[in-house]
Amino acid sequence: MQAAANPAAFPTEPSPAALLAWYDRHRRRLPWRAEGGARQEPYRVFLSEIMLQQTTVVTVAPYYAAFLARWPDVAALAAAPLEEVLSAWAGLGYYARARNLHACARAVVERHGGRFPETEEALLALPGIGPYTAAAIASIAFERRAAPVDGNWERVVARLFAVKAALPRARPALRALALTLLPPARFGDFAQAMMDLGATICTPRKPACALCPWTEACAARASGAPERYPVKAAKAAKPTRRGVAFLAVRADGAVLVRSRPPRGLLGGMSEVPSTPWEEEQPAKPVVHAPLRASWTALNAPVTHVFSHFALELEVWRAALPAATPAPDGHRWVVPDGFDAEAFPSVMRKVLRHAGSGGE
């Protein structure tokens, strides 16, 4: 191997400096990043990191811009009603993030006088901020020594050291290895360099090893099959749940809507009333209807895939007189009001499906 013949030119250990040098040339310009090596405002790091949890850069970008324009600082977000935050978050998924984002903004105002704490420990105590996000804010916003180990870090580290233990059990070991990589300074840049490396070079499939600053130090690369890392445990199968949604449409076009319970699946979000969603369709769906009406089933069910189950939702529609009052816990919403509602994607499918006359 050339590495053995010339260890100075082909280091066998990953050097933090090499990655930082690569980052200085190739770092991505993203809406939530400061320019020219400046520190980013903690609120912007916080907002982006919460949104980016399990969510792609492309998906987050418009939501980040909208939130920042509407709530430019943590005090503004803390002062907003939760319903408005949920409505602005609608479509982004994992809605506990929006509830916790709001709770966290209020906690920062109430407990910390409107300024984010700077240590991982204090950040970790805030709602919605876990080990990753605490380390991300500490390193990127405050230049603290911290390792925000996300999926990118895990993949890079698993490949560098050819870790054969499977995720998620291997997570503590991967974190320990990650800590050995930290540079003596530039912690924020290093954190983002690891993410950029994972996102653009050390990708899940077809990694671009020829372009990697650590290619000579990578055990997975040496094995000839870097894409086999990280090893992952098999995932559980997704069951299908079924239900019936009741689309009551008033003569003026208003649709009958309610809010879901404040926690759990789609917690606090708006929905068309429906039966419970279970693996067995309820024998008599109509007993769950929000009001007496002549229900007509649309031809095809709405299908939607959640994180841990698939849903087949039949839509039953009924026309109601304009004067029909809303039952307790329900409200009528005209189409012009849909955008202000916190409809998750599955409910937008239901409304669109019916609106296009799918019977």
Added chain:
DNA sequence: AATTCGTGGCT
């Protein structure tokens, strides 16, 4: 420790 919790894009 294992589950719960969304969505859209890509292969």
Added chain:
DNA sequence: TAGCCAAGAAT
């Protein structure tokens, strides 16, 4: 197409 994947946290 059916599965895989994306800057995880809470319980």
